[in-house]
Amino acid sequence: MEMFILFLFLYQRVDFTAGNDQLSESEGTETKHNSSFYLNLLSKRFQHTYASLEEYTQVRLNFENSLKRHTFLNTKPREASNSSARYGVNQFSHLSPHQFRDLYLRAKAEVVPPFNISSLNHSSHVARELPARFDWRDEGKVGPVQNQGTCGGCWAFSIVGATESVRAKDGHPLEELSVQQVIDCSYKDQGCDGGSPVRALAWLKETQEKLVKKLDYPYKGESGLCHFFAQSHSGVAVNGFKAQDLSDEEDLMKQWLVDYGPLVVTVDAMSWQDYLGGVIQHHCSSRSANHAVQVTGYDTTGDVPYWIVRNSWGTSWGVDGYVHIRIGGNLCGIADTVAAVFV
Numbered sequence: 001m002e003m004f005i006l007f008l009f010l011y012q013r014v015d016f017t018a019g020n021d022q023l024s025e026s027e028g029t030e031t032k033h034n035s036s037f038y039l040n041l042l043s044k045r046f047q048h049t050y051a052s053l054e055e056y057t058q059v060r061l062n063f064e065n066s067l068k069r070h071t072f073l074n075t076k077p078r079e080a081s082n083s084s085a086r087y088g089v090n091q092f093s094h095l096s097p098h099q100f101r102d103l104y105l106r107a108k109a110e111v112v113p114p115f116n117i118s119s120l121n122h123s124s125h126v127a128r129e130l131p132a133r134f135d136w137r138d139e140g141k142v143g144p145v146q147n148q149g150t151c152g153g154c155w156a157f158s159i160v161g162a163t164e165s166v167r168a169k170d171g172h173p174l175e176e177l178s179v180q181q182v183i184d185c186s187y188k189d190q191g192c193d194g195g196s197p198v199r200a201l202a203w204l205k206e207t208q209e210k211l212v213k214k215l216d217y218p219y220k221g222e223s224g225l226c227h228f229f230a231q232s233h234s235g236v237a238v239n240g241f242k243a244q245d246l247s248d249e250e251d252l253m254k255q256w257l258v259d260y261g262p263l264v265v266t267v268d269a270m271s272w273q274d275y276l277g278g279v280i281q282h283h284c285s286s287r288s289a290n291h292a293v294q295v296t297g298y299d300t301t302g303d304v305p306y307w308i309v310r311n312s313w314g315t316s317w318g319v320d321g322y323v324h325i326r327i328g329g330n331l332c333g334i335a336d337t338v339a340a341v342f343v
Contacts, residue, residue: 059094066093087274100273106152106194109289114245135297141168145321147314149221151192156182157312158264158292162341166261178217184226191223197264197292201241210235243339247330260340263295267332279306279324286333
């Protein structure tokens with residue numbers, strides 16, 4: 001069978017911006033008008049073998065459809081600010097929306113109780129003035145952006161990242177813990193086929209399973225058998241968590257963030273396939289949560305206040321691996337399921 005060689009990153013965990021692999025401004029402009037240029041450009045950088053002309057043609061069609069989608073997403077309402085999100089060619093432009101969803105959006109939403117004012121039963125959570133900008137990265141409490149690859153383990157990345165940060169907030173060194181351990185061992189979830197951050201946190205709390213260091217249980221990008229460690233093995237236990245629907249309480253969500261540390265949230269991330277930067281203010285529904293991420297900060301100093309959200313698609317995506325989402329209106333469903341972790 002004739003093989004069609006294309007240096008592309010299909011189904012591989014590749015850092016699109018590593019070294020000289022980031023598209024230059026002129027290259028980015030050219031790809032908007034010329035799919036052949038895009039495919040030929042990438043043929044010089046990433047190797048992938050296609051078994052048929054049909055497969056190659058489908059990838060090209062996916063890319064051409066993505067260009068049409070970018071035009072729609074970049075059409076801004078009159079009231080949009082200059083900080084509005086930008087959409088364009090990135091490492092997912094060769095995927096159809098269906099492929100993108102099946103590969104990267106595998107989180108499962110849980111119904112959590114809505115906010116209840118009676119839960120604010122001690123002074124530390126009385127509404128108070130918060131800083132105009134707050135980011136746990138500035139405190140040195142957030143680890144590097146991870147890349148889940150084509151394993152649908154965003155749910156595990158989100159809770160492990162939050163646990164790392166909360167432990168660091170409490171005075172311990174910031175160190176990377178094992179995402180693979182959660183993927184393999186959280187028996188109520190489905191590993192790389194998807195899972196729920198809330199279910200995984202409940203598992204950690206109930207079993208008091210200690211999260212070991214990433215070096216002791218490295219990430220493989222696929223589901224595997226659970227490796228058990230002796231109780232004497234060092235690790236981090238999750239002592240508790242709370243998860244609530246704060247969809248009408250985003251100001252309280254800011255307070256949670258400052259008080260508790262980075263928060264675990266589930267979102268509808270379908271439109272994130274094409275995100276390049278800026279603040280998402282439109283084209284992001286809250287109808288169907290499918291992805292889990294961390295909120296590490298917020299910024300209300302500009303004309304559009306926004307959440308600072310750490311993703312797990314590598315640093316080549318978005319703003320060095322982060323996405324900014326307008327505060328207010330529960331955009332992307334960011335406040336539907338909010339979880340704070342306690343260690």
